[in-house]
Amino acid sequence: MKRIPLLIIVLITAWVSGGCDTEIARQVVPRPGRVLAIREALRGDEEAATTEPTEPVMQKPTEFVTLRGQFQIQGTPPANPVLSVTKDTAVCNPNNVTIYAPQVVVDPQSKGIKNMVVMVEVPDDWVHPDAKGATDEVKFDQKACEFVDHVFGMQATETLEILNSDPIAHNTKMEPRRNTASNVNVPGGTSTTYKPTAGEKDPFEVTCSIHPWMKAYILIRSNGYYAISGDDGSFEIANVPAGAPIQVRVWHETQPSGVSPTTVNGQPVSWRKGEFTMTLDPTDESKNELAVVVDASTF
Structure with a gap:
C-alpha cells in the first residue's frame, strides 16, 4: 500500500481545522530539513516492507575423511530359521545337513x-569425485542353491553380472522400487546382466522361483557412500564430507524400518528409523569412528 507523506497529512489537517481561515493556514510553514528527514524515514520503511528475508547459508564440507565403525551384539543372538531344501538336493544339499537362513550372522x-x-x-555437489560414477561390472553369484553374497551393494552406474555357478538352472527375481523389475532364468554355468538406472533408498529382495528358500538383498546407490559390515561387524566408507552435518542411515533385513542401537561409542542413543546426523572431524580420525552396540532382542 502506498504511503501518504506525513507533510501532506499535516497540511490537510491544518487546512481542515482552520476552515476558510487563510490566516491560520499561512502559519504552517514547512521546514525543508524536517521534510527531507520524514521522506527518508518513509522510504526506509517501504524498503524494509518489500525486502525478502535472506535464507540461511548452508554449511559446506571442508575436507573428506573415512567413516569407520563396528556393529556388535549385546546378548545371545536369536536362532536363525531352518530352510526347507526340498528340490534338487543332490546339488542344493548333497550332505543332507540342516541349513539355516543367514539372517543374523x-x-x-x-x-x-x-x-x-x-x-x-x-x-550431490558434496560427493567426492572418487565416490561416484563407477562403471565396473560387478558379479553376483549363486552356488549350491545359495546366493554367495547375502547382502550385496553396487552403484547405479555399474553393471550387475548375475552368475550361476551351479549345474542346474536358477530363476533370479528382482523387484526394486526405482529400477526395472527383472525375472530371468539363468541356466547352469551361464550368466546374464542387469543394468540399473537409479539409486535405491534401501536394499531389495532377490529370490529364486525354482528354489524358493533362496533369498538375498541387493543395494543400488547413486554413489559410493555405503558399506556392508563384514564378518567381524566392521565397516568403512572413504571420502565422506567432513566439517558439515551429514545424514547416516543403518538398515538390517530384520529391521527394515531402521536399526535401533543400545549405545554408540558408549553413550545411550535413540535413532529415528535408523537415522542420525553427525559431523565428521577433518583433524581427528578417532572422532570419525562408531562403536555401535545393538541388543539381541531387537533382531
Missing part, C-alpha cells in the same frame, strides 16, 4: 554383526 569371538548396511546421505 554374528562372529562368536568379536560379537560383530555381519550384513549391517550403512548409507550416508549428502547433497
Whole structure:
C-alpha cells in the first residue's frame, strides 16, 4: 500500500481545522530539513516492507575423511530359521545337513554383526569425485542353491553380472522400487546382466522361483557412500564430507524400518528409523569412528 507523506497529512489537517481561515493556514510553514528527514524515514520503511528475508547459508564440507565403525551384539543372538531344501538336493544339499537362513550372522569371538548396511546421505555437489560414477561390472553369484553374497551393494552406474555357478538352472527375481523389475532364468554355468538406472533408498529382495528358500538383498546407490559390515561387524566408507552435518542411515533385513542401537561409542542413543546426523572431524580420525552396540532382542 502506498504511503501518504506525513507533510501532506499535516497540511490537510491544518487546512481542515482552520476552515476558510487563510490566516491560520499561512502559519504552517514547512521546514525543508524536517521534510527531507520524514521522506527518508518513509522510504526506509517501504524498503524494509518489500525486502525478502535472506535464507540461511548452508554449511559446506571442508575436507573428506573415512567413516569407520563396528556393529556388535549385546546378548545371545536369536536362532536363525531352518530352510526347507526340498528340490534338487543332490546339488542344493548333497550332505543332507540342516541349513539355516543367514539372517543374523554374528562372529562368536568379536560379537560383530555381519550384513549391517550403512548409507550416508549428502547433497550431490558434496560427493567426492572418487565416490561416484563407477562403471565396473560387478558379479553376483549363486552356488549350491545359495546366493554367495547375502547382502550385496553396487552403484547405479555399474553393471550387475548375475552368475550361476551351479549345474542346474536358477530363476533370479528382482523387484526394486526405482529400477526395472527383472525375472530371468539363468541356466547352469551361464550368466546374464542387469543394468540399473537409479539409486535405491534401501536394499531389495532377490529370490529364486525354482528354489524358493533362496533369498538375498541387493543395494543400488547413486554413489559410493555405503558399506556392508563384514564378518567381524566392521565397516568403512572413504571420502565422506567432513566439517558439515551429514545424514547416516543403518538398515538390517530384520529391521527394515531402521536399526535401533543400545549405545554408540558408549553413550545411550535413540535413532529415528535408523537415522542420525553427525559431523565428521577433518583433524581427528578417532572422532570419525562408531562403536555401535545393538541388543539381541531387537533382531
